[in-house]
Amino acid sequence: MPKDVDVAIIGGGVQGCGVAQAAAAAGYSTLIIEKSDWGSGTSSKSSKLIHGGLRYLQTGQFKLVRECLLERNWMLRHTPELVSPNWFYLPIYKNNQYPAWMILAGLCLYRVLNLNSPYSRFRWIKKNEWQHLNGLKTDNLKTVFAYQDGQTDDQQLTLAIKNSAEALGAQCLSETTLVAATRTSNGYQLKLQHANADATDAHTVNARVVINATGPWVNETLNRFTPVPPAVDVDFVQGTHIVIDRQVSDMCFYLEAPQDSRAIFVMPWKGTSLIGTTETVYQGSPDDIQPHQSEIDYLLDTYHHYFPDTPATVINSFCGLRVLPRMQNSAFKRPRDVMIKSHNGIVSLYGGKLTAWRATAADVMPHIYAILGNGKRIDTRKIELQLHKD
Numbered sequence: 001m002p003k004d005v006d007v008a009i010i011g012g013g014v015q016g017c018g019v020a021q022a023a024a025a026a027g028y029s030t031l032i033i034e035k036s037d038w039g040s041g042t043s044s045k046s047s048k049l050i051h052g053g054l055r056y057l058q059t060g061q062f063k064l065v066r067e068c069l070l071e072r073n074w075m076l077r078h079t080p081e082l083v084s085p086n087w088f089y090l091p092i093y094k095n096n097q098y099p100a101w102m103i104l105a106g107l108c109l110y111r112v113l114n115l116n117s118p119y120s121r122f123r124w125i126k127k128n129e130w131q132h133l134n135g136l137k138t139d140n141l142k143t144v145f146a147y148q149d150g151q152t153d154d155q156q157l158t159l160a161i162k163n164s165a166e167a168l169g170a171q172c173l174s175e176t177t178l179v180a181a182t183r184t185s186n187g188y189q190l191k192l193q194h195a196n197a198d199a200t201d202a203h204t205v206n207a208r209v210v211i212n213a214t215g216p217w218v219n220e221t222l223n224r225f226t227p228v229p230p231a232v233d234v235d236f237v238q239g240t241h242i243v244i245d246r247q248v249s250d251m252c253f254y255l256e257a258p259q260d261s262r263a264i265f266v267m268p269w270k271g272t273s274l275i276g277t278t279e280t281v282y283q284g285s286p287d288d289i290q291p292h293q294s295e296i297d298y299l300l301d302t303y304h305h306y307f308p309d310t311p312a313t314v315i316n317s318f319c320g321l322r323v324l325p326r327m328q329n330s331a332f333k334r335p336r337d338v339m340i341k342s343h344n345g346i347v348s349l350y351g352g353k354l355t356a357w358r359a360t361a362a363d364v365m366p367h368i369y370a371i372l373g374n375g376k377r378i379d380t381r382k383i384e385l386q387l388h389k390d
Helices: 015-025 062-078 100-112 127-132 154-167 216-223 293-304 354-372
Strands: 005-010 030-033 083-093 122-124 139-152 169-174 176-184 189-194 205-211 236-243 251-255 264-270 271-275 280-282 312-325 338-343 346-351
Touching: 005 015, 015 154, 015 205, 015 354, 030 154, 030 176, 030 338, 030 354, 062 083, 062 100, 062 139, 062 354, 083 100, 083 169, 083 264, 100 122, 100 139, 122 280, 127 139, 139 154, 154 169, 154 264, 154 354, 205 216, 216 236, 216 346, 236 293, 251 293, 271 293, 293 312, 312 346, 338 354, 346 354
Parallel strands: 005 030, 005 205, 030 169, 083 251, 205 346
Antiparallel strands: 083 139, 122 139, 176 189, 189 205, 236 271, 236 280, 236 312, 251 264, 264 271, 338 346
16 A cells, blocks of 8 residues: 655656656655556657657757767666667668758757767768668768767666666555645655555545656646646657568668658667657547558658668557647747656656657756755756666
8 A cells, every 4th residue: 555655746657657756765655556557658659769869959949969879878878788889870861851961960969969978979881881771772872971869768768767766665556546636734645556456545645745647648647636737738640550571681771761751760679670750740539549540651751762673561650759848830949858847746747759758847846845855956867777686
C-alpha cells in the first residue's frame, strides 16, 4: 500500500520518471504511478534518437537544439550502455528543397551550438565513397554530408531512470491508475487502483504536490481532480514509424521525403531498419491511435525512392502522439519545448523531447520548491542511471 508523500507523479514515461528521480534526489518523499508498463506510452513510440534536432534549426529553435545537444553529450559520456553514437548520412539531390549550401550552413550552426564535444564534427563524403552507402540511390545525387548523433532504446532508457528514482527512495507503482483526486487543506487525496484489483478495492494516498506527466492524457487526468483545474490548450500530432525486415546499414540516413520534403530517418534497429516519422493531426482519444495505411505507404515509398534496388517488407508499425501547443502554424513550425503549467499544487508538463528528459525535470523542480520548500538543490547529472535493479 503506498504511503503519503510530498510529491506524487502521475505518468511513468520518460518525463515522469525524470521528475521522480529529481524529486527523490532532492529529499522529497516521492510516489510515481503508471497505468501500464514503464515507458509504454509516447516514450516508447519515438524515433529512438538522442539528438539535438538538426531540423529544428529551420524554425529558429536554437535554445532547444542547444539544450538537447548538451543533454545528448551528457548521456553519450555517462550512459554508454543506453545511448550510443552513430553517423547520420545526409544526401543532397538535384531537386531537394534545401540545397547543399543551406544544409552546410545548418551543420556549421549545429557544430557551433555543440562546441567542445567530440561529436560535433561533420564531414563530406567523397564521390568515390558513394558506392559504400548500402544501395543509396546516386541518380542526381550532388553531395553527401555525415554528422553524429545518438541512438537509444527509449523504453530501456525510461526503465533505467525509473530504477534510479527507486534507488533514491521513490515508490514506483506500475499498472496503477489515478481514479480521482480531491483537494485537501494540505494538497490532494488521490484514489488509486491497481489493474488486478477489484473495482471496490482502491487505495488512497495524500500528496502535497501532484505532477501530471501523462502526455496526451494530460487533460483527461486533470478532469479527475476536484475541483477540476483549467484544461491545457494543446493539439495532438500522430507520428508513425515502420520497421522493415532488413538492416539496410549500420549507420543512419537522414532523407528528404519526395512527397512533401519532410525529414525521414532510416535507422538500424536490432537487426532490422526503423523508418519514420510522419506528422498527422489527430483529434481522437489517445487510447485509439493506430498507424494509418497511408502513413505506412508514405514511409515505405520514401524508402523505396532512395533504396530502389533493396526490397523490403514491413514487419511492424507503431505510432505515438506528440503534444504541441494549439496554434495556426503547421505542426512542424510549432515549438517543441516542454510546456509546464502550475495550478493549485498541480504541475502539468507536456510536450518536450526524449533527449531533454533530465533538463525537463530540472525545469519542473522550481515549481516543487516553490510549493514545498526545504528541498535540497541537486544536480541530476551526478546521478547514475540503473539499467538493472540491484
